Amino acid sequence: MATRKAAAKKSDRVGWGIIGCGVIGPYHATSIKETRTAKLVACCDVIPERAQKLAADFGPGVKAYTRLDELLADPDVVAVSVCTPSGMHSEHVIAAAQAGKHILCEKPLDIRLKAIDEAIAAARECNVKLAGVFQRRTYESTKKVREAVRTGKLGKLVLGDAYQKYFRSHEYYASGAWRATWELDGGGALMNQGVHGIDLLLHLMGPVKRLSAYARRLVRNIPVEDTAVAILEFENGAVGVIEGTTSVTPGYDCRIEISGDNGTIVLHGEKIERWDIPGEAEATEEAASQGAAADPRAISVTGHVHHIEDLCAAIKEDREPEIPGIEARRAVEVIKAIYLSSRNGGCSVELPLSYEDDGIGI
Numbered sequence: 001m002a003t004r005k006a007a008a009k010k011s012d013r014v015g016w017g018i019i020g021c022g023v024i025g026p027y028h029a030t031s032i033k034e035t036r037t038a039k040l041v042a043c044c045d046v047i048p049e050r051a052q053k054l055a056a057d058f059g060p061g062v063k064a065y066t067r068l069d070e071l072l073a074d075p076d077v078v079a080v081s082v083c084t085p086s087g088m089h090s091e092h093v094i095a096a097a098q099a100g101k102h103i104l105c106e107k108p109l110d111i112r113l114k115a116i117d118e119a120i121a122a123a124r125e126c127n128v129k130l131a132g133v134f135q136r137r138t139y140e141s142t143k144k145v146r147e148a149v150r151t152g153k154l155g156k157l158v159l160g161d162a163y164q165k166y167f168r169s170h171e172y173y174a175s176g177a178w179r180a181t182w183e184l185d186g187g188g189a190l191m192n193q194g195v196h197g198i199d200l201l202l203h204l205m206g207p208v209k210r211l212s213a214y215a216r217r218l219v220r221n222i223p224v225e226d227t228a229v230a231i232l233e234f235e236n237g238a239v240g241v242i243e244g245t246t247s248v249t250p251g252y253d254c255r256i257e258i259s260g261d262n263g264t265i266v267l268h269g270e271k272i273e274r275w276d277i278p279g280e281a282e283a284t285e286e287a288a289s290q291g292a293a294a295d296p297r298a299i300s301v302t303g304h305v306h307h308i309e310d311l312c313a314a315i316k317e318d319r320e321p322e323i324p325g326i327e328a329r330r331a332v333e334v335i336k337a338i339y340l341s342s343r344n345g346g347c348s349v350e351l352p353l354s355y356e357d358d359g360i361g362i
């Protein structure tokens with residue numbers, strides 16, 4: 001890492017600001033440190049101690065702000081990570097774009113499709129880059145599976161499934177007033193945790209055409225769903241299921257199963273668990289750990305490092321980042337369709353959704 005880092009002079013690095021210094025903000029700070037192209041110059045949180053702690057932990061020279069407009073007025077800040085509660089993302093993306101900052105926004109890009117579209121439009125109009133976080137897309141295993149699907153190794157796609165059996169405690173839900181609220185989390189087991197696996201499923205299988213779903217509160221005393229199931233039909237004709245929960249013990253990392261008439265691949269967390277394609281003996285591995293399945297802080301920084309370096313490269317080369325806003329929107333639309341179907345007794349919902357369908361509740 002030391003040699004890699006030496007390749008770029010400190011002054012060449014993209015000055016970075018972090019907006020929101022709660023759980024994920026410090027992961028962005030650690031990730032920035034791991035890159036060879038970015039340097040943390042400022043952070044901001046409405047809770048002063050959080051901003052001050054992050055600045056002190058990653059200083060010297062990192063400025064701590066308590067007001068977003070102060071961070072956005074700082075000329076040393078060229079790009080920002082938006083790490084605030086999900087329902088504030090669009091507002092903060094738009095403010096950053098209008099201040100001329102490039103943006104890496106945590107998942108989900110926002111919890112309302114209209115807000116997402118406004119954020120995408122603001123970035124376009126202000127001529128800044130907007131990238132979404134979906135770190136699972138960056139795994140080598142994901143790239144290998146996507147290439148196998150893309151090149152037709154599985155034959156005609158038949159089934160695409162995402163199983164996300166997670167555990168989140170009462171303490172987790174009590175750890176922030178915004179968690180598990182419709183207004184700021186936008187949902188529960190799917191909009192917060194399951195959005196990762198749903199994005200991965202769409203990344204591998206392509207868009208969903210229609211779905212039917214049930215979303216329920218089965219265990220936790222929260223207003224949003226803690227469990228949901230959906231039956232999907234993809235645009236390519238394949239079918240599949242999504243299962244998502246935060247209420248089972250012990251909690252397992254996400255499993256994605258893709259099956260065609262010529263083979264099946266199973267991704268479990270970062271690992272390829274099965275690669276059953278005639279004539280191919282791809283090494284499969286047991287999943288080493290269950291990732292953040294039961295512990296929201298058990299996140300590796302590798303994916304975030306990749307996202308930050310990609311945004312730096314996108315700025316330098318004036319190209320789109322690997323996950324532009326429009327890509328980060330896709331999983332949110334499927335989740336909104338699941339909630340809409342559930343609200344209507346499990347009826348079939350066609351995509352794309354209109355803004356009128358973008359309501360809340362299950």
Ligand SMILES: NC(=O)c1ccc[n+]([C@@H]2O[C@H](COP(=O)([O-])OP(=O)(O)OC[C@H]3O[C@@H](n4cnc5c(N)ncnc54)[C@H](O)[C@@H]3O)[C@@H](O)[C@H]2O)c1
Pocket residue numbers: 019020021022023024025044045046047050068083084085086088106107108133135176192299
């Ligand atoms: N990619 C991942 O694996 C991953 C993991 C965890 C969280 N997240 C996402 O990151 C976001 C934040 O989640 P978290 O768990 O860190 O939440 P958190 O509550 O721990 O942190 C959010 C922080 O934002 C601050 N904040 C609120 N309004 C602000 C404002 N106007 N200006 C500046 N700061 C403000 C809060 O004070 C808080 O410290 C969510 O959207 C979540 O979905 C992503």
